[in-house]
Amino acid sequence: MISSLSTHLTPLSTTTNHILLNLPLGTSKARFSCSAGKTGFFTKLGRLIKEKAKSDVEKIFSGFSKTRDNLAVIDELFLYWNLSDTDRVLDELEEVLLVSDFGPRITIKIVESLRDDIYGGKLKSGGEIKAALKKSVLDLLTNKGLKTELQLGFRKPAVIMIVGVNGGGKTTSLGKLSNRLKKQGAKILMAAGDTFRAAASDQLEIWAERTGCEIVVAEKENVKASSVISQAVKKGKEQAYDIVLCDTSGRLHTNYSLMEELVACKKAVSKVVNGAPNEILLVLDGTTGLNMLPQAREFNEVVGVTGLILTKLDGSARGGCVVSVVDELSIPVKFVGVGEGVEDLQPFDAEAFVNAVFP
Ligand SMILES: Nc1nc2c(ncn2[C@@H]2O[C@H](COP(=O)(O)OP(=O)(O)OP(=O)(O)O)[C@@H](O)[C@H]2O)c(=O)[nH]1
Ligand SMILES: [Mg+2]
Numbered sequence: 001m002i003s004s005l006s007t008h009l010t011p012l013s014t015t016t017n018h019i020l021l022n023l024p025l026g027t028s029k030a031r032f033s034c035s036a037g038k039t040g041f042f043t044k045l046g047r048l049i050k051e052k053a054k055s056d057v058e059k060i061f062s063g064f065s066k067t068r069d070n071l072a073v074i075d076e077l078f079l080y081w082n083l084s085d086t087d088r089v090l091d092e093l094e095e096v097l098l099v100s101d102f103g104p105r106i107t108i109k110i111v112e113s114l115r116d117d118i119y120g121g122k123l124k125s126g127g128e129i130k131a132a133l134k135k136s137v138l139d140l141l142t143n144k145g146l147k148t149e150l151q152l153g154f155r156k157p158a159v160i161m162i163v164g165v166n167g168g169g170k171t172t173s174l175g176k177l178s179n180r181l182k183k184q185g186a187k188i189l190m191a192a193g194d195t196f197r198a199a200a201s202d203q204l205e206i207w208a209e210r211t212g213c214e215i216v217v218a219e220k221e222n223v224k225a226s227s228v229i230s231q232a233v234k235k236g237k238e239q240a241y242d243i244v245l246c247d248t249s250g251r252l253h254t255n256y257s258l259m260e261e262l263v264a265c266k267k268a269v270s271k272v273v274n275g276a277p278n279e280i281l282l283v284l285d286g287t288t289g290l291n292m293l294p295q296a297r298e299f300n301e302v303v304g305v306t307g308l309i310l311t312k313l314d315g316s317a318r319g320g321c322v323v324s325v326v327d328e329l330s331i332p333v334k335f336v337g338v339g340e341g342v343e344d345l346q347p348f349d350a351e352a353f354v355n356a357v358f359p
Helices: 002-008 040-055 057-063 065-071 073-079 083-099 104-119 126-142 170-183 198-211 225-238 256-272 286-303 321-329 350-357
Strands: 018-025 028-035 158-163 188-193 214-216 243-248 279-285 307-311 333-337 345-347
Touching (some): 104 126, 158 225, 170 279, 170 307, 225 243, 286 321, 307 321, 321 333
Antiparallel strands (some): 333 345
16 A cells, blocks of 8 residues: 555655645555646546545445345355356346346346356356456446546646435535545535525535535525536635535436536536536436436436446445446446445445455
């Protein structure tokens, strides 16, 4: 961990124009610096988050416990596998993958390729079949070369908009993400862009307090979301914030005028900072399984989604939907929500995921 981090970062020097990153290394805190104002800071921030994903495997593991329990039967299937049993075992595997929401297309693809390799003599033991299964899931997640790190550009502030349908976990994920980014040394400003419900900005204010971040809220009722968000981004620019995180109202992907409001927010942001928003993260509720696919398609079509946050995977045995979503949409999953606590947002790491669901 220490050596891989130090390859990405330069030790603290006395030069000016540096942003300090306080990183937990073992029990002590180490200080590093990297150049601000150029591409360095955000690139390194993205990498650091990725490093963190690897170190948080335990957390990912417990987050996916229900999916793992669901898939545990696979171990038994392979333990007693012998060649004459292949069709029955593969039928059962198919069922387990479908129940875990891997989706019919992927399930058939995986099972048929295993069948070919078993009958072709390439896979000769239960252990080899399980390893091939894990590899095919990992390949599905990584083949498209999608970048799971946050892409924050090089202008400050970077702007991240959080969008999605009602109750998916947008505000909670924004709070958790702020916490994570702040801990990595970024100066964060929150924008209470959910002007639809009065309680929404109160909820975000609680997160701002909890994470020690600043927040911009509407000063009066009936203010447009785009105006609150643009005001926040202006403040972010004037006061040298690194990242502005914008909450938005929940909306049905089928509601045309509400979807248009998102387009207005996006435009308002780009008027203040060229090239922003850098990320539009769509929050999808993992417990809805494959129903999330049409939502994602619609949001992507209207605003252009750059990454996904899959929430509530702790409460769901359907973690396979992560694989279907990546395969169907070619949009990277950037974070997964595995609980309601401030630490329960994990950067998505394909290898850690596969090891967590198929231990
Ligand atoms: N178990 C679990 N609960 C979560 C997770 N993420 C969010 N929640 C809960 O889901 C509920 C809705 O979360 P919000 O963050 O308010 O959702 P939202 O998308 O902002 O909702 P609206 O603003 O009403 O559209 C809350 O009770 C959260 O605590 C998660 O990863 N796991
Ligand atoms: Mg909300």
